[in-house]
Amino acid sequence: MVAIKLIPHILSxxxxxxxxxxxxxxxxxxxxxxxxxxxxxxxxxxxxxFRSFPGDFSFSLIRDVVGGSFLLLWGIAxxxxxxxxxxxxxxxxxxxxxxxxxxxxxxxxxxxxxxxAISVCRLGTSGGMLMLLILVLVACVLVFESLAIERLxxxxxxxxxxxxxxxxxxxxxxxxxxILRLDLFSxxxxxxxxxxxxxxxxxxxxxxxxxxxxxHIHLWRYIGLLFGKEVGFWGGLIIWFAPAILIALAISxxxxxxxxxxxxxxxxxxxxxxxxxxxxxxxxxxxxxxLVLAGAGYQSRFPAVxxxxxxxxxxxxxxxxxxxxxxxxxxxxxxxxxxxxxxxQGGKEAxxxxxxxxxGQLTVDxxxxxxxxxxxxxxxEGTVLCYYCKxxxxxxxxxxxxxxxxxxxxxxxxxxxxxxxxxxxxxTWSTTVQTTARVKEGSK
Amino acid sequence: MATAIIETTSLxxxxxxxxxxxxxxxxxxxxxxxxxxxxxxSGKSTLMNLVGGLDRPSAGSLQVGGKxxxxxxxxxxxxxxxxxxxxxxxxxxxxxxxxxxxxVMMAQYFHSVPDEAEARLALERVGLGHxxxxxxxxxxxxEQQRVCIARAIINSPKLLLGDEPTGNLDHKSTVxxxxxxxxxxxxxxxxxxxxxxxxxxxAWGDRTIYLDDGVLVREERMNS
Ligand SMILES: Nc1ncnc2c1ncn2[C@@H]1O[C@H](COP(=O)(O)OP(=O)(O)OP(=O)(O)O)[C@@H](O)[C@H]1O
Ligand SMILES: [Mg+2]
Numbered sequence: 001m002v003a004i005k006l007i008p009h010i011l012s013x014x015x016x017x018x019x020x021x022x023x024x025x026x027x028x029x030x031x032x033x034x035x036x037x038x039x040x041x042x043x044x045x046x047x048x049x050f051r052s053f054p055g056d057f058s059f060s061l062i063r064d065v066v067g068g069s070f071l072l073l074w075g076i077a078x079x080x081x082x083x084x085x086x087x088x089x090x091x092x093x094x095x096x097x098x099x100x101x102x103x104x105x106x107x108x109x110x111x112x113x114x115x116x117a118i119s120v121c122r123l124g125t126s127g128g129m130l131m132l133l134i135l136v137l138v139a140c141v142l143v144f145e146s147l148a149i150e151r152l153x154x155x156x157x158x159x160x161x162x163x164x165x166x167x168x169x170x171x172x173x174x175x176x177x178x179i180l181r182l183d184l185f186s187x188x189x190x191x192x193x194x195x196x197x198x199x200x201x202x203x204x205x206x207x208x209x210x211x212x213x214x215x216h217i218h219l220w221r222y223i224g225l226l227f228g229k230e231v232g233f234w235g236g237l238i239i240w241f242a243p244a245i246l247i248a249l250a251i252s253x254x255x256x257x258x259x260x261x262x263x264x265x266x267x268x269x270x271x272x273x274x275x276x277x278x279x280x281x282x283x284x285x286x287x288x289x290x291l292v293l294a295g296a297g298y299q300s301r302f303p304a305v306x307x308x309x310x311x312x313x314x315x316x317x318x319x320x321x322x323x324x325x326x327x328x329x330x331x332x333x334x335x336x337x338x339x340x341x342x343x344x345q346g347g348k349e350a351x352x353x354x355x356x357x358x359x360g361q362l363t364v365d366x367x368x369x370x371x372x373x374x375x376x377x378x379x380x381e382g383t384v385l386c387y388y389c390k391x392x393x394x395x396x397x398x399x400x401x402x403x404x405x406x407x408x409x410x411x412x413x414x415x416x417x418x419x420x421x422x423x424x425x426x427x428t429w430s431t432t433v434q435t436t437a438r439v440k441e442g443s444k
Numbered sequence: 445m446a447t448a449i450i451e452t453t454s455l456x457x458x459x460x461x462x463x464x465x466x467x468x469x470x471x472x473x474x475x476x477x478x479x480x481x482x483x484x485x486s487g488k489s490t491l492m493n494l495v496g497g498l499d500r501p502s503a504g505s506l507q508v509g510g511k512x513x514x515x516x517x518x519x520x521x522x523x524x525x526x527x528x529x530x531x532x533x534x535x536x537x538x539x540x541x542x543x544x545x546x547x548v549m550m551a552q553y554f555h556s557v558p559d560e561a562e563a564r565l566a567l568e569r570v571g572l573g574h575x576x577x578x579x580x581x582x583x584x585x586x587e588q589q590r591v592c593i594a595r596a597i598i599n600s601p602k603l604l605l606g607d608e609p610t611g612n613l614d615h616k617s618t619v620x621x622x623x624x625x626x627x628x629x630x631x632x633x634x635x636x637x638x639x640x641x642x643x644x645x646x647a648w649g650d651r652t653i654y655l656d657d658g659v660l661v662r663e664e665r666m667n668s
Contacts, residue, residue, distance in 0.1 A: 265562040266527075266555065266600035273556030 006135075008178050008299070009119045012171035013039075013139060015292070016111055017146040019171070019285060022153065023164035024104040031108040032143050038112025039139045043132050045113070046120040056394065059181040062117050066176050067184055069114065070243075073169045077243035080162040080250040098161045111168050115139075118175045121182055156281050162247045163285040170244065170292040177296040180380065185300035186390035188239060193232025241293055248286035254279055308379040312342035312351055312367070317422035325354060326417040333362065333418065336395075338379040340367055345422055350429035351376065352409060354418060355384075355398055362413055363399030364420060365406035366429055372404060374433050407432050449474040449603060449635050450495055454504035457490050464490040466658040467504060474602075477629065477636040479646035482655035488639045489607055491655070495637065496605045497525045509602055526555050530596030530634075534608040536588040538580040544591045545576045548598055555599040566594040570624055586617030590624065597628060604629075606638040610645055622648045 020031045049058045097103055119135060159167070176182035256275045262268040313330075317323045323343060327333050333354050340353045351367035351374070368374035375387035383392040384406070391404040399408050409428060412419045454467035465487045472478050480488050493499035494506060497513055506513045509528055516524060538547050548563040567576055570590040580588050589609055596604060606625075610618040626648060629636055638649065646652045647666060654662040 264600050265559065265566075265598065269552060269556035269559055269562075269599075270527075276557065 005122060006119065009115070009122055009175045010138075010142065012175040012292075013115055013119075014142055014146055014149075015171045016115055016168050017143050018150055018153075019159060019164055019167040020104075020108050020111060021146060021150040022157065023159040023161070024108075025158075027101055027104040028147065028150075030101055030105050032147060034105045034108035035112035036140050036143045038109035039116035039119075040112075040136045041109075042113035042116025043120050043136050046117040047125055047129075047132055050120070050125045056181070056392075059121065062114075062121060063176070063182045063184065065114060066118070066172055066182060069169050069172060070184065073165055073243045076162050076165050077246040077250070081246045081253075084250040084253040084255075107168075111172070114172050115175060118172065118179065118182060121176075121179050156277065157284060158278065158282055159285050160251060160282045162250065163282060163289070166244050166247045166289045167285045167292075170289040170296065174292050174296040174299065177300040180385070180390075181392065183300045183390070185236060185240060185297045189232040189236030190389045190391070191232075192235035192239065196231050196235070237297065240297055241290060244286055244289040244293055248283055248290070251279060251282050251286060308337055310338065310340050312340040315341045315343050317343070317345060321422045323420040323422050323425070324417050325420075327415075329417075338377065338384060340376075343422060343425060345426055348426050348430065350425045352420075352425060352429075353377070353406070355379075355395070357395050357398055359396060361399065362411075362418065364409045364411040364418060365399060366409060366432060368407060368429070368432055369404045370401070370407055370432060377406060447474055448472060448507075449476075449509055450637075451507040452495075452504060455491075455494065455501055455506055456503040457487075457494060457499070458502045464658055465494070465501075468658075468660055470653070470660065472635060472637065475633050475635055476651065477649040478638070479649035479652040480637060480639045480655065481641065481643075481646055481652055485657075486655040487658040488655055490658075492605050492607050492637065492639060495603075496529045496531055497521045498531075527599065528602050530599065530601035530604045532589070532592045532596050532604070532606045532609040534611040536580065536592050538588060538591060538595075540580055543577045543579055544572060544583065544594075547580070547591060548595050551595045551598050563594075563598065566598050567591070569628075570594045584617070585612050586614075586620055589613060589617070589621050593621070593624060593628070597632065597634070600632065600634075602634055604634050604636045606636065606640075608639050608641065610640065610642065618642070618645065 017032070017035055020035055021028050024031050046058070046062065049061070116136075116139070119139075120132065123131060123135060125132075173184060177185060256272055256279075259268045259271050262271060315323060315325065323341075325333065325341070331339050333339060334356045336356050336358070338353050338355050340351065343350045343352065352364060353367050354362065354364050356362050366374075367376040369386060372386055372388035377384040377386055377393075379385070380392070383394050384398060385392050386404045389404055393405055398406060401408055407428060409420060409425055448471045450470065450472040452468055452470045454469065455465060456463070456467050457465040468491070480491065482488050490499070494501050494513075495508060497508070497516075501514065508524070511524060511528075513521065513524070539550060542550065544567055545560065545563050548566055549558040549560060552558045552563060564573075564576055567573060570593050572587060572590055572594070575583060575587060580591070583591065589612075592609070604625075610621055613621065622645060625636065628634075636649070638645070640646050650666055652664045652666065653660055654664075
């Protein structure tokens with residue numbers, strides 16, 4: 001079971017080690033030691049991090065580190081495309097730095113550390129020290145295996161510095177994207193969507209475009225398209241893949257060596273052909289990187305988390321129009337789990353849930369928030385998750401309005417159960433869903 | 445004396461029961477022009493194919509340009525042919541639907557990368573500067589053979605093999621082609637081995653060997 005959980009992480013670990021070994025062919029031993037040591041330290045550090053700060057803080061710290069490496073990759077990608085197309089700025093000090101033992105060691109160490117941290121996030125710390133010790137041992141064995149595998153790769157297969165970075169970062173993203181709280185792709189597409197959303201609003205306001213009926217009816221249909229989930233998704237995809245694509249382009253635009261001084265034609269052509277071949281081989285890693293990023297994006301849509309996602313229980317109101325849910329009926333409302341209900345009245349439906357927060361307060365909320373399409377919520381450890389935007393909402397804050405929190409519903413708790421007014425429920429659902437539907441889907 | 449570019453000991457090639465080449469010891473010094481003569485079926489082409497890496501011997505040892513051809517893998521042998529050997533046949537083996545210059549570029553492509561300017565220069569060098577865009581069918585036999593020479597030397601081979609390259613040519617074209625080869629050889633210093641039935645053609649070389657039924661029976665040094 002644990003082994004299956006770790007498969008994506010093990011795959012990306014082997015990939016990272018292989019790419020690092022190939023990227024620093026003269027410093028294989030340093031790289032192997034550094035990456036292994038980094039992993040061990042990453043595992044230990046994360047273990048103590050979780051001990052000291054259980055919950056979200058630790059996760060977001062690790063996620064920010066992974067995100068930071070992605071930003072760094074963006075910088076490298078832009079620099080390399082600029083260098084190969086616009087102007088070949090002199091980078092002799094930079095190249096000396098890249099070739100230095102310091103860079104190889106630190107780079108490998110950092111990569112190992114992040115990979116180790118991600119693996120601990122996946123495993124959790126409940127298994128104790130022994131489990132983590134085994135994890136580190138496995139990782140080190142894999143480093144030795146990779147040393148052997150690396151020798152089998154064809155010698156003409158080389159990795160440029162930018163591709164090295166791209167490959168390692170992509171594999172880290174692949175590794176982290178299977179963990180809900182480390183995933184970067186979904187938040188990224190959400191950010192893009194929010195950005196376009198805000199941008200259009202601001203644009204309308206700054207242009208003083210009146211909220212005229214014509215605009216409302218005819219123009220909104222098209223503007224609404226900008227707010228769709230697709231915009232966020234495709235925008236996110238572009239940001240996601242761009243660095244790898246830029247690096248691949250930069251490599252394919254690399255200038256061939258000057259051969260004008262070689263007098264014999266055959267020799268001249270051999271030099272050119274060798275350079276072209278080498279360049280083609282250097283494109284292999286960026287190519288793999290793109291595939292890995294695709295895999296990471298795909299994984300992030302199906303993060304490996306077990307949700308508590310009950311089927312809504314159909315419920316109806318009494319003659320007074322009040323819904324009564326017994327505290328201890330078929331289900332125990334106070335068991336700390338999400339209990340979903342589907343209420344219908346007069347051809348209208350409303351979905352809501354009852355949940356007891358960790359502070360011991362019962363709360364009744366719509367199975368929808370004020371800003372997203374009403375895809376509903378699932379429960380994972382310590383949080384509920386909005387299926388639409390993949391935002392995690394700590395259980396403590398459920399019942400408070402705002403953002404992507406579930407919209408709270410007024411209710412009264414009596415000895416025998418929870419009392420909710422059916423009409424209010426239906427109305428709140430309708431208005432919430434109508435606004436979100438208009439904003440999110442255009443005027444469908 | 446120059447080092448031997450070709451060195452064979454007991455080189456043998458059997459086709460089933462037929463022994464096309466009986467154990468042969470032969471040394472060809474670098475830069476020599478060797479003519480090979482003999483009756484039809486005497487094993488001349490067999491020898492050429494072995495030396496050019498187109499065929500593998502049944503027994504014996506074969507060193508060409510310091511390489512043990514028997515030890516080479518298929519890939520290694522292909523590479524050897526590509527980088528070391530140029531071949532001209534009696535039949536021209538040009539691609540009929542490609543122009544002269546494209547035929548030469550084809551050889552460049554298989555060697556490394558095509559370079560049209562260089563291919564044009566090569567054709568100009570064999571006196572075909574005015575027929576670059578013509579297809580083989582639009583060229584005379586002598587001209588076709590000159591395209592073949594341009595193609596054979598475009599990759600600067602160390603060894604040029606000719607299997608009756610003038611077999612289909614009249615006297616005038618033969619002289620033209622042979623003079624051209626001599627000129628190129630004097631510039632580029634490659635080694636030539638040329639099979640011929642024509643005593644006069646053989647006289648262009650430095651030395652002639654005679655094969656009979658797969659056996660080297662006689663050898664003759666030219667004095668020019
Ligand atoms: N692929 C083959 N399979 C079987 N026998 C072959 C093969 N190639 C050549 N031979 C035989 O080997 C012998 C030598 O042939 P080879 O082609 O070397 O003669 P040659 O001296 O080039 O003759 P020519 O002057 O007619 O071209 C011949 O008896 C021929 O029949
Ligand atoms: Mg023959």
